Amino acid sequence: MAERLPQIGGDQGNWGKILNDYLLVSHNDDGTIKDAAVPVTSVNGKRGDVTLSKSDFGLEKVQNTGILVLGPSDPIPAGTPAGTVILRTT
DSSP: OOOOOOOTTOOTTTHHHHHHHHHTTTBOTTSOBOGGGSOOOEETTEESSOOOOGGGGTOTTOOOSOEEEEOTTOOOOTTOOTTOEEEEOO
16 A cells, blocks of 8 residues: 555544655655655756756857856846846746
């Protein structure tokens, strides 16, 4: 049976075990999150804190004046030079 959360009004006498079994799917015994519980994204096989280059995005032929990283809905600042590569985070 797959682990699940305890049911309110049910699971009398087993509530703690059911909850602990559920939590241990993605948590270590000390309460920290298991590495495998969080999906890891990568760019060209690079993971974690990495420095990315234009080639990681297929932009090696783009002549740019810089790279600007913005949030998903941030406006492009006035005066941003032409040729600036703009990356949006999610």
